[in-house]
Amino acid sequence: MSRDRVSVWVPATSANLGVGFDCLGLALTLGNRFTFERAEESSFSGCEPRFANPGNLAYTTYLEASRALGVKPSPVALSCETGIPLSGGLGSSSTCIVAGIAAAHAFAGVEVDRRRLVELASEREGHPDNVAPAVLGGLTSSFTTGDGEVVCMEAPVSDAWRFVAVCPPYEVRTEDARRVMPPSVPLATAVWQMGRVAATCHALETGDGELLAKACDDRLHEPYRRPLIAHYDRCRAACLGAGASAFWISGSGSTMMAACLGDARAAAVGAAAQRVDPGLRTFALSCCTDGTSIR
Ligand SMILES: Nc1ncnc2c1ncn2[C@@H]1O[C@H](COP(=O)(O)OP(=O)(O)OP(=O)(O)O)[C@@H](O)[C@H]1O
Numbered sequence: 001m002s003r004d005r006v007s008v009w010v011p012a013t014s015a016n017l018g019v020g021f022d023c024l025g026l027a028l029t030l031g032n033r034f035t036f037e038r039a040e041e042s043s044f045s046g047c048e049p050r051f052a053n054p055g056n057l058a059y060t061t062y063l064e065a066s067r068a069l070g071v072k073p074s075p076v077a078l079s080c081e082t083g084i085p086l087s088g089g090l091g092s093s094s095t096c097i098v099a100g101i102a103a104a105h106a107f108a109g110v111e112v113d114r115r116r117l118v119e120l121a122s123e124r125e126g127h128p129d130n131v132a133p134a135v136l137g138g139l140t141s142s143f144t145t146g147d148g149e150v151v152c153m154e155a156p157v158s159d160a161w162r163f164v165a166v167c168p169p170y171e172v173r174t175e176d177a178r179r180v181m182p183p184s185v186p187l188a189t190a191v192w193q194m195g196r197v198a199a200t201c202h203a204l205e206t207g208d209g210e211l212l213a214k215a216c217d218d219r220l221h222e223p224y225r226r227p228l229i230a231h232y233d234r235c236r237a238a239c240l241g242a243g244a245s246a247f248w249i250s251g252s253g254s255t256m257m258a259a260c261l262g263d264a265r266a267a268a269v270g271a272a273a274q275r276v277d278p279g280l281r282t283f284a285l286s287c288c289t290d291g292t293s294i295r
Pocket residue numbers: 013015032047051056057058082086087088089090091092093094096130172173174175250251252253
């Protein structure tokens with residue numbers, strides 16, 4: 001049944017988790033809500049002024065997804081409640097894409113299950129590592145087959161983990177962070193990564209801080225991207241020194257993430273990051289198990 005109003009909440013996500021470049025992602029207890037309502041003409045509210053226009057990614061995705069369904073998109077009043085900082089690295093663009101696709105299906109009266117939503121959103125985003133956890137929740141590992149099928153596996157995350165997001169007051173754009181990476185890597189680097197991806201997932205599932213500390217050491221993208229984040233080296237030293245088990249660039253940055261066991265350590269790690277620079281925003285988060293909610 002087609003609807004006149006749909007409200008979509010999509011969680012923030014941390015992609016890569018250090019060693020799982022373009023494969024691993026984690027949904028977090030922070031999110032963006034987008035409410036679409038049929039209207040005489042389109043309008044935009046609640047978002048940053050630079051997004052309050054027809055170039056808004058949630059809106060452009062809604063238009064494209066409607067046309068892909070063979071439907072003429074209706075004008076909408078789009079209202080945004082965005083809790084995710086725009087420094088980049090917390091999957092903000094994925095929240096827009098997932099919401100736009102979900103809204104187009106709701107207005108067209110076409111059922112879309114979670115797997116299909118991941119597939120459509122991955123096509124639009126270019127890789128599934130943010131959209132898979134954003135839709136499904138939890139920790140996901142995903143890949144695209146040679147035929148273009150997106151395969152996702154969901155894994156539980158131990159309740160003991162807290163994820164302290166450290167957000168600088170500047171953005172790193174994903175396309176810029178991808179441009180600095182080399183097009184190929186030596187076999188030794190590929191081998192270095194593979195064992196560590198499996199161990200990182202296991203450590204997150206079981207709450208094993210020592211294993212995560214050993215495993216979460218990336219050589220694929222972080223060495224090239226660190227120079228784009230002026231605070232990286234100081235924050236890494238401060239967060240690990242305050243008891244974080246691991247520290248990674250969240251997605252393509254500039255947000256950084258410290259994985260900690262328990263609330264007390266998360267508080268100490270957040271305080272240590274703030275001492276590096278009070279201009280850094282910190283959020284102590286947990287894993288969001290439920291993913292996207294559409295109502
Ligand atoms: N809340 C939002 N409202 C409208 N557009 C947004 C919003 N958040 C992100 N975008 C769009 O996405 C772009 C940022 O995408 P980018 O992939 O660089 O960041 P990200 O999704 O935060 O990072 P990452 O994919 O590393 O987690 C912005 O320039 C804007 O076009």
